[in-house]
């Protein structure tokens with residue numbers, strides 16, 4: 001049975017996609033059969049692996065709009081050993097309204113995953129900056145949510161709001177759903193704001209906060225242009241070192 | 254008749270809220286009667302002015318859920334001369350599904366603004382990182398959209414997707430709707446990525462790109478903790494200087 005992890009944070013630009021991509025790639029590199037699922041209409045995860053060519057292959061769209069489809073119809077290789085993806089396609093945004101009137105609309109992803117039982121060790125799900133239906137589907141499909149938090153002022157407010165959605169879904173669908181970790185991202189050691197906010201997050205949330213902080217490192221912003229994870233684009237960069245440390249922490253959770 | 258400007262970018266964390274808040278505050282400082290409208294369930298604009306105390310005053314929520322309400326029921330002062338706000342309240346996210354079945358659901362904001370005719374010189378609307386109903390309402394209510402783009406790899410892809418939504422709404426509701434400007438944000442002069450992406454944006458989009466680039470400046474990330482716009486929090490910072498230059502460019506559009 002795969003260990004399923006959803007990245008979630010309704011605040012924009014907190015490093016969800018960067019974390020999903022690099023965590024997935026590092027787990028694959030370590031030998032774990034890993035599936036990435038791109039639940040974001042913006043398809044940044046798909047783009048970040050250079051897989052956003054126009055084609056007629058099924059995407060997450062075809063899975064979500066037809067609940068009789070298993071996730072297996074949309075599996076694609078990534079060119080990276082041990083790493084597969086269910087890609088997104090720009091245009092998915094229209095689906096959220098179509099999904100809104102489907103019964104059991106929060107469980108479509110979960111139900112589709114029956115078809116991939118036994119195929120993977122890890123499934124990593126990337127979500128949009130929203131607590132809407134795509135994110136809810138990801139949260140119902142998983143037991144663990146990892147929250148990337150940018151070390152800026154309203155990080156804690158954002159996580160409080162996210163916890164409310166989690167509680168609703170836990171009570172309604174998924175009793176084991178929990179935040180398994182919070183990771184501080186875009187940490188800039190040159191300014192005190194990063195340090196102050198990281199300390200506040202640690203004080204407030206305690207053990208759920210990963211020790212690893214992902215530093216501001218321009219290589220992480222460049223790697224998607226090359227369609228590569230950081231471990232391939234710049235394996236000795238501060239970003240690669242941090243994500244490797246982070247992946248090892250995730251394995252120990 | 255007010256000049257109405259909507260900030261939009263479905264990519265997360267590109268500086269929409271920071272730009273809306275600081276543009277609004279600078280216009281107010283210059284003597285223009287200015288209204289900020291917070292259309293984001295995350296209410297960051299509202300928080301950034303320190304106005305997110307729990308209270309029973311009407312928010313944008315009450316306006317959107319009852320199309321018979323005019324926007325005037327939710328006007329609040331901000332403590333800053335010439336600057337009013339229609340605040341958001343955490344919890345607005347539930348409204349998007351409720352709105353989804355209302356006829357003319359894309360026009361609710363526009364219709365509510367009849368009640369504020371003549372009260373303001375400028376109306377600045379902040380939107381969530383999404384092309385969903387809140388952003389669509391903002392785009393139908395305005396003629397001009399300003400797009401803050403972070404100078405990172407997929408900035409141009411994001412604007413192409415946004416232009417598709419704009420085209421649909423222009424054809425359906427609002428023939429004068431257009432992108433009046435694109436502003437490069439979070440520009441880091443110490444790395445070549447910022448420069449390369451900013452040049453690419455300028456080559457691709459031409460005159461619609463503002464000359465002003467907003468630099469990475471930690472004061473801009475600190476100011477919301479103080480509940481102040483940058484012009485009050487750190488008036489001599491690189492961020493304040495840039496936003497002042499930007500406001501003057503907006504006046505000349």
Ligand SMILES: Nc1ncnc2c1ncn2[C@@H]1O[C@H](COP(=O)(O)OP(=O)(O)OP(=O)(O)O)[C@@H](O)[C@H]1O
Pocket residue numbers: 011012013014015016017018019040044127128129185186187214215216217218219220221222224239263264265266382405406
């Ligand atoms: N540690 C870092 N250092 C430098 N740049 C980073 C870092 N982490 C992410 N980035 C860059 O910052 C931008 C935002 O990150 P990312 O897209 O991963 O966030 P996100 O939470 O997925 O955003 P969205 O809310 O839009 O889905 C991207 O351009 C990314 O390449």
Ligand SMILES: Nc1ncnc2c1ncn2[C@@H]1O[C@H](COP(=O)(O)OP(=O)(O)OP(=O)(O)O)[C@@H](O)[C@H]1O
Pocket residue numbers: 010011012013129152153264265266267268269270271272293297380381382438439440467468469470471472473474475477492
């Ligand atoms: N030029 C800048 N320099 C440093 N920090 C900035 C700058 N512009 C914005 N920030 C900070 O970066 C974060 C993201 O900015 P902001 O919230 O304005 O983006 P947004 O597009 O409104 O995000 P969302 O998509 O979540 O609505 C905030 O914490 C903000 O304070």
Ligand SMILES: [Mg+2]
Pocket residue numbers: 016017018040044127128
């Ligand atoms: Mg993302």
Ligand SMILES: [Mg+2]
Pocket residue numbers: 269270271293297380381
């Ligand atoms: Mg915002």
